[in-house]
Amino acid sequence: MNKKWYVKLAVTNIKTNGLMFRPYLFTCMVIIALFYTINSLVNAHALKSISGGNFTIDVMKFGSLLFTVLSLFFLMYANSFIFKKRKKEMGLYNLLGLEKKHIRKILILETALIALFTMIGGIAVGLVLNQAVGIAMSAMMKVPLTVSMISIPALLKTIGIFIMVFSIILVFNLKQIHSVSVIELMKGAQIGEREPKAKLVLAMLGGVLLFSGYLLSFTVKDPKLDISAMITAIVLVVAATYLLFIAASIVLLKMLRKKNSIYYNKNNFTLISTMIFRMKQNAVGLANIAVLSTATLIVMTTTISLYLGVNTMLNNSFQFDVSITNPAENIPEQQQLQTFIDNNKNRYDVDTTSAASYRGGQFAADLTGDGKEDFFLILPLEDFNTLTNEDISLAADEVMLLKDKETAGLQSINLNEESFKVKSMVEDLPIDTALADSVDRNWIYVIAPLTGEFAQTLDLENSLTMYQDFNLQGDADAVNDFSHAIAEEADKIGYLDVEAKSIYKESLLVRFGGLLFLGIFISAVLVAETALMIFYKQISEGYDDRNRFAIMKKVGMSEAEIMKTIRKQTLIMFFAPLTVALLHLGAGLPLVTKIIGIAAMDNWLVVLGSGLFAAIIFTVIYGATYLFTEKSYKKIIKH
Structure with missing residues (x-):
């Protein structure tokens, strides 16, 4: 086959699947831009020459490593969703006469094009962002800080790391192609799940674990001495989050289904039946979103508190x-x-x-x-x-x-x-x-x-x-x-x-200014990861629900009723994790106060204000994601 044909087909595939690829490409560019910016700061000579600058550089180095891990996890998740939705497409290519070696070449070209486009775009954005961050850090740290626009070490590291990341993603995709049959590929995006059973014991266990985690958070006196108790509290809350979404949500929905006055109401029938049918799969995704949202809020609150609490630490x-x-x-x-x-x-x-x-x-x-x-x-x-x-x-x-x-x-x-x-x-x-x-x-x-x-x-x-x-x-x-x-x-x-x-x-401003920016960068990745997870989850639900709503429309359900049900479902899907995350943040504020108290910052009003600020900013971003996702979901349902 002609090489140009492969390139043309790869480009066409990306354009055809634009609904799924556009958020993925945009997010890749953002992550690459942030990664370049962090590594550019690590190599900034101006930062090395100021008091506390070496600490900030060490923090940024740790942030670079954390970025690499988060980026791989995040992009692997997004890619797995996209590939699952494209399995039928790959199976169709096979049926039309393309061998797996031909499909492999198409996937290699697609990955190469995505990597090339996002790295060029991300680095270009990073060059501009690098200067903006340098100016902002200089203002916040109250020291002159000139950062070079182009950092060759940061450029080479960014290119090297993300070539590795995209190579791992490509290997994963190629393995998927070679390990399944044509029939499995054709059915890959259509595999559903059975209705989950109501597990009252697990639901009650989730409640007990949540209460225990919160209690530990309030009772930890000295984080330096009670590290095991602090880690236990975090583990309990995370485990409780999954159990409550997986078990308690199903128990609640089935209890509502037993209430005839509620279940057989035309406003609730489709909503409850659909969510019960899909809840097992949804619950894990919702719990993931809740945990990621909580991590984002805690990171934002801690770093903002440390920066704003400089005067308290000094006094x-x-x-x-x-x-x-x-x-x-x-x-x-x-x-x-x-x-x-x-x-x-x-x-x-x-x-x-x-x-x-x-x-x-x-x-x-x-x-x-x-x-x-x-x-x-x-x-x-x-x-x-x-x-x-x-x-x-x-x-x-x-x-x-x-x-x-x-x-x-x-x-x-x-x-x-x-x-x-x-x-x-x-x-x-x-x-x-x-x-x-x-x-x-x-x-x-x-x-x-x-x-x-x-x-x-x-x-x-x-x-x-x-x-x-x-x-x-x-x-x-x-x-x-x-x-x-x-x-x-x-x-x-x-x-x-x-x-x-x-x-x-001056030293504190440099140290905590660096921590604040690292917190902003990490929060940006976590927010992007959360938003993309929500988007792909809802898009997946849209494709799964499209046939169901089409059937409902044929048996007499009006367009307005369908849209009303969609709105209720998306509201629950979106704001249940946010509500849980905000609840976790509120319960975790005493622990955050004690942790930053190690740095002689014991002003709980600063922590409370930082938590409220983080909650407002995150909720606004979360709400914007909801509006965008709901629009895409409705578009899929209607077509």
Whole structure:
């Protein structure tokens, strides 16, 4: 056969099946564009040079890997649907005299044309999107960020990955052709399912699993320590979702069918009978959509919360604008940096306030005698008295503790098998207690004389750290510039460590800005996957229902009644998964709050607002998909 004939037939096939191929082609282009954009950012030199940029690059690398997996899964699903609907077409080619080797050549050309078209289109869109994302990230991260339009490594990786993806899809299609007979191909798109049985036990189990999953979500206290409980909650909710759609929905429909007043109503008869007949197949698809929708909403809520919660994290982590630490014996270095601060604050038009200076040390030991190591900060009594303008005295074997749930009942503490009496509890420390926060656990605060037995056991005098804290008053840009100047001067002097709120904010904006964009990209893929799954599911139902509605029309059902039934069916098919996903999101918000609380972001109002925003955006996109799909479904039914 002439090669041009194969190419012409392949092009004609794609055009003829345009209803199924157009969304597939569009989605392929979007995924390729996003994939190119992510990998272009990974190779951006500008991103590598800013604070927190390496973290963002690592996040984008993980996103690139996740994109590859999602893309393969997603495109394989879409392709399997398209191929199932085309099996009859392939069988017809065989009957008309084409051998399987000829059909194989047609499929190879079709795949090559789709891959070529979508990669050229996707990369072209990606080149433009890359610049737009660079500008948006620069604005959100509050740093100058110039991204090259063309990234050769990203270009080569995109081409390589999607050649591999389309090759896997082609192998799947070729295997389908070679493993089935002509008769099976002719009947491939017509295979239906029997009416499912009502399984009350499974429906009840689904309800129990859902309640248990929600309960775990609300009761997890510390995600770092309760990882198994958190994973269990997710697994329970996912399993419950499938059981409720597969079993509970059928039980409900059959209960409605037993109600004569409901079932034999002309507005419900066709709807209930059709959905019962198709529910087993529909239920799995609806559960898939619900799970994907929930994943999208959770990703959107988490990433938006992290970005919007930057100020909360800063306030939780920093009580002062600038904190300086250094070994206490480095007095010349301390004085040199202090001189720089005093001489330059007028130049930057800022002033220092709330200054505090004190010594201390950080150690670990089993103070409480519970067999577990306690992290503790010791503040010399002399510094405590200076900060509080008090004159408290302690015996050599006495200490004071900051009162909290760990220390409230302690009468003494132990160190190296020696016991020290707790003379009293301090309600509040006169220093920033967040200074000694640990990611892993809370600290115990001990106040003891520098010449006392507790401090001497630790050899505290030779391991003291000097802490200097102060706030800056002035214009935000001036405060930021002066903070950078102090940090740079400290680096020049050496032996000094400077932590500044404004510098840390820059790093957080870069980190969480990158996370936000990765969340947007991943959400875009999940939304596209959900929308295409809904579209193909509804199109499949349209072809299956067309004959049934034609029969109904012949026995007297009006066009208006048919359209009314279609609207009800599509509404249920679409909004049942969305309703379940929104319910899952609401139940999961407490868990999301606790997870991002690990990053010192515990503002539940931010999480609630982010969840509402994500729900609104997703519902709008979901609704637009519904309108488009309903239109295509009606068109199939009418013809």
